[in-house]
Amino acid sequence: MSKIEDLLRSMKASVLRFPGLSLASLNAALFVLFVLLSDPFGLFRRDYKNADPIFDVSADGVGTILSGRKGQETRMERDLDGWVVRLDSNLSVPGDTARIEELLEGILSLRKFTLASAKGNSSSEFGLNGDEPILELLDPSGKSMGKIIVGALAPRSAGTYVLDEENRIWLVKENLKLLTGAGKRDHFLTRSLIPEFPSREKVSEIFVSSESRGEEFRLDTNLQGEWILHFSGRDLPASKEEAEKFLEFLKTLRADEVLLDSSEEIKPVPKGQNFQIRIRTQTDLFTVSPIGTTKLGSFVVQRKGIPYKLVFDTWNLERILQKDLSEFLVSPGASTQSF
Known part of the structure; x- marks a missing residue:
């Protein structure tokens, strides 16, 4: 007990000898504690936005997007002027750049935040019965950068269920049915009255x-x-x-x-x-x-x-x-x- 009393006396003496320094140290400690608790920069916050991405890639690294059911996929390929949609092996047409880039932005926003099933159990409950549309990203060389299967929309517009490559089912907040045009073959084709041309073209x-x-x-x-x-x-x-x-x-x-x-x-x-x-x-x-x-x-x-x-x-x-x-x-x- 005497050792603790001696320590307290020593601390009290230090405060009396250097009151300004002790007060500054106390303020600094309180400030650090405030920052840790309030997290003003979101460094320690766990929410959807800063959860791990399902597709951990950059938009610039994506060369091709595949969307749709197997055998009926829409293939969107990036070229020098934007995006083209490949209707078959011999025919490519201009794509709707705004819709395709909106889809890509949505895909890259998908987060591993709400895990609905760790082993793909009860897949039918989430609209995953084996014939659902896929979303896959390829790099410019054609190598897959990741793939998901798109399930049903969650109740009350809460998002979409997706199955990842590790057989886990996630609930993501993005409405992938809307972003993919519900699988319509013409959704990503250009509909513009006049062809898109570079902004530098006066x-x-x-x-x-x-x-x-x-x-x-x-x-x-x-x-x-x-x-x-x-x-x-x-x-x-x-x-x-x-x-x-x-x-x-x-x-x-x-x-x-x-x-x-x-x-x-x-x-x-x-x-x-x-x-x-x-x-x-x-x-x-x-x-x-x-x-x-x-x-x-x-x-x-x-x-x-x-x-x-x-x-x-x-x-x-x-x-x-x-x-x-x-x-x-x-x-x-x-x-x-x-x-």
């Missing part, structure tokens, strides 16, 4: 002709890079912001439907409903016109370079064909009616 002309409007208009750039609106014989300065906003709408417009086969009846374009959209870049010219309509009246477009047809609802094209040209004008309050 557009020099936009031309729109519509029989329903009865007139045509054209936007192009002069030597100074300024946009000019041509309409009814007039050449007027156009707002750069509005012209580029219109161009962005054209580049991002997606078809409402894809026709992969010729079973759908295509009717001639009704009189007075034809149109043409033309975009010229430094090196290419893209022209779009309907080849007919569906029985419901939607426009059918056969875009150059793809073997299937794109279907656009008429109201989706209204912002192009019936564009209010006064929105392009630089002068406030100007009207195209005076043209």
